[in-house]
Amino acid sequence: MPQASQEQNKRRAFQLSTDWCAVLTALALAVLVRVGLIHKVPW
Amino acid sequence: MAEGTLALPQVEAARPVHRLIKLLPGIFLLAAIGYFGKFIEQSISAYAKANHLHVPNIEYVLWAILIGLAVSNTIGIPEVFRPGVATYEFWLKAGIVLLGSRFLLGDVLKLGGLSLTLVLLELAVAFSLMTLLGRWFKLKPKLSSLLAVGSAVCGVSAIIATKGAIDADDEDSSYAIAAILAIGAISLFTFPLIGHWLHLSDRGFGLWAGLAVDNTAEATAAGALYSDAAAKIAVLAKTTRNAMIGFVVLGYALYWASRGQAQAIGNKARFLWQKFPKFVLGFLLISVLATAAVFNKEQLGSLANLSRWAFLLTFAGVGLRTNIRELKAQGLRPFAVGAIGELSIALVTLVMVLLAAKAFNL
Numbered sequence: 001m002p003q004a005s006q007e008q009n010k011r012r013a014f015q016l017s018t019d020w021c022a023v024l025t026a027l028a029l030a031v032l033v034r035v036g037l038i039h040k041v042p043w
Numbered sequence: 044m045a046e047g048t049l050a051l052p053q054v055e056a057a058r059p060v061h062r063l064i065k066l067l068p069g070i071f072l073l074a075a076i077g078y079f080g081k082f083i084e085q086s087i088s089a090y091a092k093a094n095h096l097h098v099p100n101i102e103y104v105l106w107a108i109l110i111g112l113a114v115s116n117t118i119g120i121p122e123v124f125r126p127g128v129a130t131y132e133f134w135l136k137a138g139i140v141l142l143g144s145r146f147l148l149g150d151v152l153k154l155g156g157l158s159l160t161l162v163l164l165e166l167a168v169a170f171s172l173m174t175l176l177g178r179w180f181k182l183k184p185k186l187s188s189l190l191a192v193g194s195a196v197c198g199v200s201a202i203i204a205t206k207g208a209i210d211a212d213d214e215d216s217s218y219a220i221a222a223i224l225a226i227g228a229i230s231l232f233t234f235p236l237i238g239h240w241l242h243l244s245d246r247g248f249g250l251w252a253g254l255a256v257d258n259t260a261e262a263t264a265a266g267a268l269y270s271d272a273a274a275k276i277a278v279l280a281k282t283t284r285n286a287m288i289g290f291v292v293l294g295y296a297l298y299w300a301s302r303g304q305a306q307a308i309g310n311k312a313r314f315l316w317q318k319f320p321k322f323v324l325g326f327l328l329i330s331v332l333a334t335a336a337v338f339n340k341e342q343l344g345s346l347a348n349l350s351r352w353a354f355l356l357t358f359a360g361v362g363l364r365t366n367i368r369e370l371k372a373q374g375l376r377p378f379a380v381g382a383i384g385e386l387s388i389a390l391v392t393l394v395m396v397l398l399a400a401k402a403f404n405l
Contacts, residue, residue, distance in 0.1 A: 022136030023325035029141065030329060033345045034338060041348040 069127015077355035080106030111362020131360020138353030143329030169195035189219035198258035208296035222381035253280020289318035
């Protein structure tokens, strides 16, 4: 398999896992905010 | 054999931690550039206020992107930072999921419904235009397909998904990605200027950016450059567009398979699920929780600010990943097709948004 193609396959796999990682991370943060472990996040 | 079996779990166990450590320098770089952008915006604003000067407010978004561009196009990104810099897509998606807390489900359905109607029109225009332009400029048919998908749906992710599904060449997908990235970078700076010139409302501009700017990161940044409210709508419209990716890729895969130039698709439902951007589900879930009053006002504020921090890292990444020399090296023809197509799509979607703004009082 050409190197560029391997790179793109890697990137595709990375994107799939990135989607779920992002969802789980965001949900975990939402839970932490809900239970009060994270509060008053400044901007 | 036994040695290999014993060694494997140790290697697997060490990998995630090792990987995480490799990401840290790049993530730190994203945070540093993003925060520096915010610091510059605040410093200029404080200086202007203290000295009673009228200085146009340049948003942290623009500073973060410009600093990123300056770094990647002068000194370049050292190898140690690259894995972490690539996480900007992760921050973008996490930010979008968290942004769901700022939408009540009713808003999502109302604005999402309007977005969906406009997205379907935009898809029809984009596919017809790109296919015609590809023929006129004598591009390879699969390259035209990739450019059409990239400009109609969601930029780089759509091109990569389609590339695999239609067995396109690596060279074609590199061309298409380079063209879409270059046009995305130009749109990012020009859209807010045009929006201000036309006095578009926040909702109107957000809808336009979400419909016409290709990559999700650039669409979010263009919206944020206009206003916070515009960024919110831009993300919603772009997310609606992203949700179409599976159907579009499936359509192209079936078309090329029918011509014997791509593999046949087995289970179509599975194919659609595989291509569906899962962060859209997270966005909807958080929106449902916010609608069900699971979070109080202060908690909603915290979630919104966490989303802003995630986007801050994304904007730094947008600048860092744009290498002007690499884009130039990809040649002019695909870029010309992309640029003419995008300009036409931007005009058509602008007219659509102006009509929708009148009809629905946006």
